[in-house]
Amino acid sequence: MSIRQPIVSVLGHVDHGKTTLLDRIRGTSVAQREAGKITQHIGATEVPIDIIYRICGKLIKREFKVPGLLFIDTPGHEAFTTLRARGGSLADLAVLVIDINEGIMPQTVESINILKRYRTPFVIAANKIDLIFGWKNCENEPFVVAIQKQKERVQTAIDEKIYSIVEKLYEMGFSAERYDRISDFTQNVAIIPMSAKLGTGIADLLLVLVGLAQKFLERHLRTEEGPGEGTVLEVKEERGLGKTIDVIVYSGTFRKGDTIVVGSTTSEPIVTKIKAILKPKPLDEMRDPRDRFLSVKEVHAAAGIKIAAPSLENALAGSPVIVANENIQDVVNRVKKETGINIELQEEGVVVKADALGSLEALAYELKQEGIPIKKADIGDISKRDIVDSLTIRNPLYRVILGFNVRVLPEAEKEAHKIKIFTNNVIYKIIEDYKEWMEQKKRELEAEKRMEITFPGKFKILPEYVFRLSKPAIVGVRVLGGRIRVGQRILREDGRVVGRIKSIRKDDTNVLEAIMGEEVAIAIDDVTIGRQLKAGEVYYIDIPEAHGRKLFKMNLSYEEQQVLEEIAGIKRKEKPFWGL
Numbered sequence: 001m002s003i004r005q006p007i008v009s010v011l012g013h014v015d016h017g018k019t020t021l022l023d024r025i026r027g028t029s030v031a032q033r034e035a036g037k038i039t040q041h042i043g044a045t046e047v048p049i050d051i052i053y054r055i056c057g058k059l060i061k062r063e064f065k066v067p068g069l070l071f072i073d074t075p076g077h078e079a080f081t082t083l084r085a086r087g088g089s090l091a092d093l094a095v096l097v098i099d100i101n102e103g104i105m106p107q108t109v110e111s112i113n114i115l116k117r118y119r120t121p122f123v124i125a126a127n128k129i130d131l132i133f134g135w136k137n138c139e140n141e142p143f144v145v146a147i148q149k150q151k152e153r154v155q156t157a158i159d160e161k162i163y164s165i166v167e168k169l170y171e172m173g174f175s176a177e178r179y180d181r182i183s184d185f186t187q188n189v190a191i192i193p194m195s196a197k198l199g200t201g202i203a204d205l206l207l208v209l210v211g212l213a214q215k216f217l218e219r220h221l222r223t224e225e226g227p228g229e230g231t232v233l234e235v236k237e238e239r240g241l242g243k244t245i246d247v248i249v250y251s252g253t254f255r256k257g258d259t260i261v262v263g264s265t266t267s268e269p270i271v272t273k274i275k276a277i278l279k280p281k282p283l284d285e286m287r288d289p290r291d292r293f294l295s296v297k298e299v300h301a302a303a304g305i306k307i308a309a310p311s312l313e314n315a316l317a318g319s320p321v322i323v324a325n326e327n328i329q330d331v332v333n334r335v336k337k338e339t340g341i342n343i344e345l346q347e348e349g350v351v352v353k354a355d356a357l358g359s360l361e362a363l364a365y366e367l368k369q370e371g372i373p374i375k376k377a378d379i380g381d382i383s384k385r386d387i388v389d390s391l392t393i394r395n396p397l398y399r400v401i402l403g404f405n406v407r408v409l410p411e412a413e414k415e416a417h418k419i420k421i422f423t424n425n426v427i428y429k430i431i432e433d434y435k436e437w438m439e440q441k442k443r444e445l446e447a448e449k450r451m452e453i454t455f456p457g458k459f460k461i462l463p464e465y466v467f468r469l470s471k472p473a474i475v476g477v478r479v480l481g482g483r484i485r486v487g488q489r490i491l492r493e494d495g496r497v498v499g500r501i502k503s504i505r506k507d508d509t510n511v512l513e514a515i516m517g518e519e520v521a522i523a524i525d526d527v528t529i530g531r532q533l534k535a536g537e538v539y540y541i542d543i544p545e546a547h548g549r550k551l552f553k554m555n556l557s558y559e560e561q562q563v564l565e566e567i568a569g570i571k572r573k574e575k576p577f578w579g580l
Helices: 018-026 049-059 078-090 106-117 143-149 152-171 202-216 328-338 357-369 384-391 427-452 545-553 558-571
Strands: 007-012 043-048 068-073 093-099 122-127 176-178 189-193 229-238 242-251 253-255 259-262 270-273 276-279 294-296 298-300 303-308 320-323 350-354 374-379 400-404 420-424 457-468 473-485 489-491 497-506 509-511 513-515 519-525 538-541
Touching: 007 018, 007 106, 018 043, 018 068, 018 093, 018 202, 043 049, 043 303, 049 068, 049 202, 068 202, 093 106, 093 202, 122 152, 122 202, 143 189, 152 176, 152 189, 189 202, 229 303, 253 320, 259 328, 276 298, 298 303, 320 328, 350 357, 350 384, 357 374, 357 400, 357 427, 374 384, 384 400, 400 427, 420 427, 457 519, 457 558, 473 497, 473 538, 473 558, 497 513, 538 558, 545 558
Parallel strands: 007 068, 007 093, 093 122, 122 189, 176 189, 350 374, 350 400, 400 420
Antiparallel strands: 043 068, 229 242, 229 320, 242 303, 253 298, 259 270, 259 320, 276 294, 276 303, 457 473, 457 538, 473 513, 473 519, 489 497, 489 538, 497 509, 497 519
């Protein structure tokens, strides 16, 4: 029975430095090539124990049995809560990256709640200490060495920022302390101050992780021979291999020639045989390897690998991949159950598409947080069928398709103009864009609604601006409340309805309406000034009773409400229950 390397999930708020941390360890620049520099898919990096010995140097006082660390780099934005939960459920340990200057953000709290839910032990990488005023650059040095070279005021500033984090963690039920001041790691969350950008403190972080794994997880990390189990991270087309799957192996062994069952975008899981197993070199990154993969005959947990096999075209990212040399049907049933899309759907809501199961669930989670219902959620590119489904939605605010990391298929492009489609490879941008559009659409719908309903209006005929007495009468008026609009009838205080506004002119331009505070010239049909209407007097817009009922239920401005009450008072002299 051997000890496998622990799987370490790296979590935290967007832009706090998760991928930069791993870049510094492996000497790559994956972060620079991510969309919006935000990690959008889970990646994996293997750091062997000999590399850890080399990085940690004199900090190491003992020998470790743990063969190394396998890091999972999880997406950083709050929208990936569900995807992080998948990472959390796989992880033996976690690194929660916090910008020491920004402290605990709402998304940091989300990450902590996930770790708490899965009871995953974690440490905190208090990143960006190099941005503290007065910090003296100590590139690649351990924090415990670098801190001794700093001025007293810098040391004090670091402690103040750390204890601000400690205080927030205490409120969440955790006791935490700077790692070099901890005597019992079972009682305290270790905080490792560091700079991912400069490499300061990375040695301390690796030492703490290996030490925790060795001391507290050795029994958990013991592995026996058995069928391999893993999670599909990504489905890719590779030259010479066809469709392949990137996999995190968390249990057992995968061998070339094994029969495996893989989750599928169709109803039935894929049953196929492994043609080749490819493994990144140590310190390389699966999503963006610098060197060619190594071809191996077998791989033991834990590892990040690429599997080449026939019939992987419909493989589903985020689904299980399980070796099934025996009891194949039992494994098929298990995979089928685990790959079901478990998203709450409504009769009215938006259509959601994504490239992977985790991404789909993440987008759905974020929409639920915003109170936005979902009518349909599926994996794959946007099709004509999706547009047809969206067109059946009655609420125009939901007549949209939100697509993460997908494209609009050619067959759908001809129909795409009929609805609004939001696609992006950064989830939070999709949400932002949709919410912005939704607010604009609400304003447009409200404006249309107002055009359909006769809104309250009150105006005074200005005595000095009577331009024509009749046919039509043309007078200057001041709008005292609400609004007046072309085509509306005029209500006198005695309840009589006279004349109709034929046109409104403002600054030598014809307009459809005038609002409170504006002075305009209006032409009025069917009246004579001095008879039906008189200069200097106040008049109202006549409101049909059916419109009045709707207006009393609407969110009117204070001034509009006041004018409506005055009109209702006039109307109720004849009809006591007018508008009720």
